[in-house]
Amino acid sequence: MKLSYHGHSIVKIQTNDHTILIDPFITGNTLTDLIVENEKPDVILLTHGHNDHVGDTVEIAKAADALVVAPNELAIYLGLQGLNTHGMNIGGAKEFDFGTVKFTKAFHSSSYQTEENEFIYTGMPAGILFTAENKTIYHAGDTSLFGDMKMIGERHPIDVAFLPIGDNFTMGPEDAAYAVELLNPKVAIPVHFNTFPPIKQDPQNFKELVENHEVKIMAPGDVFEC
Ligand code: NI
Ligand code: MN
Numbered sequence: 001m002k003l004s005y006h007g008h009s010i011v012k013i014q015t016n017d018h019t020i021l022i023d024p025f026i027t028g029n030t031l032t033d034l035i036v037e038n039e040k041p042d043v044i045l046l047t048h049g050h051n052d053h054v055g056d057t058v059e060i061a062k063a064a065d066a067l068v069v070a071p072n073e074l075a076i077y078l079g080l081q082g083l084n085t086h087g088m089n090i091g092g093a094k095e096f097d098f099g100t101v102k103f104t105k106a107f108h109s110s111s112y113q114t115e116e117n118e119f120i121y122t123g124m125p126a127g128i129l130f131t132a133e134n135k136t137i138y139h140a141g142d143t144s145l146f147g148d149m150k151m152i153g154e155r156h157p158i159d160v161a162f163l164p165i166g167d168n169f170t171m172g173p174e175d176a177a178y179a180v181e182l183l184n185p186k187v188a189i190p191v192h193f194n195t196f197p198p199i200k201q202d203p204q205n206f207k208e209l210v211e212n213h214e215v216k217i218m219a220p221g222d223v224f225e226c
Contacts (some may be wrong), residue, residue, distance in 0.1 A: 002135050002225055003160060005218035007031030008195045010052055010093035011139055011162055012178075015132045018042045019099035022128065022139050027054030031195055032222040036060060043098050045130065046070035047141030048110040049077075049122025051193070054203055058083060073123030077112065090126055099132030104152055108170070127152075132225035135226055136160045138185065142192065145175035149182035160226055161185035166199025173201060177209035187214045187226070199225045 001012040008029050013020040021041040024035045029052075044057050046064050054074070060084045061068050068078055068085045075087030086214045089092060093102035108125040127140045129152070138152070138161040152158075163184050164170035170192055171179060182189045188210060193201040207215040216224060 001135055002223055003189075004221060004223040005162075005189065006034045007220040009047070009139070009141070009162075009164070009191050010055075011033065011191070013130065013132075015099065018132075018171075019142040020045060020098060021060070023047055023055065023141075024060055025052045027056050028052075029195060031220050035178060037063070040064040041066050043096070044068045045101065045128055046074060047106065047128060047139060048108060048125035049112040049120065050110065050125075050142065051073045051113055053142070054078075054112060069096075071110065071123035071126050072101065073121060074110070074112070075079055076121055077122060078169065080185065088126075090124055093129075099130055100157070101196050102129040102131075103127070103128055105146070105148065106141040108142040108144070108147050118188075129156050129158075131156075134170070137199055137226075138183065140161065140164060140171075140179070142170045145171050145179050145192075146183070147184075149179050153183040153185070158183055158185035160187045160189060160224075162189050162191045164221065165190040165201050165203065165216075166193040166195075167201065168198040170199075173206040176206055177211075180210050180213050180215070185213065187216050187224075189218055189224075221223075 010076040074147035105126040
């Protein structure tokens with residue numbers, strides 16, 4: 001499968017038959033190389049309801065007739081806007097035709113801010129374990145470090161882990177480096193940094209803090225075959 005990074009928390013997974021887009025925050029994302037109109041995924045996976053993760057989901061999903069898999073309340077909210085959605089919750093896994101999705105816990109918050117500045121409750125934030133073609137990808141979403149990452153890694157051997165390193169809203173580089181120890185992925189890739197001033201980080205610093213594991217720093221648009 002092909003994995004590509006597109007700034008902030010956007011990850012694209014291309015399997016032989018499907019394109020899966022995670023957290024497509026394109027409009028307002030100064031680091032992304034993606035253009036909303038060009039994205040035609042089969043599936044959009046969302047970790048939580050924050051606007052910097054839901055992003056352009058509605059427009060993309062409508063244009064591409066994509067299935068949106070999200071935490072349950074967020075899925076219901078997006079479903080009311082006419083999207084084809086599937087709600088899940090933490091600890092639950094489901095085998096789809098494009099791969100298996102399991103939602104894992106994330107210590108964070110989750111709401112969607114409307115243009116009228118109303119805050120919609122969008123359920124618990126999540127991390128995502130995605131398995132297809134004998135590879136398991138972990139996208140931590142937005143989260144702090146937590147000890148159960150060790151259990152997640154033991155129960156689901158991880159090929160590639162996308163981990164936030166921006167600090168302020170999520171783990172910073174030191175905690176993310178410790179998360180790599182717990183999760184024990186074959187490759188760790190830093191995300192959720194440099195998009196906004198409070199999450200400015202040098203990913204090289206994260207890489208240097210990680211011992212005994214491969215860290216791959218991806219620039220927006222970089223593709224990695226795993
Ligand atoms: Ni968030
Ligand atoms: Mn975020």
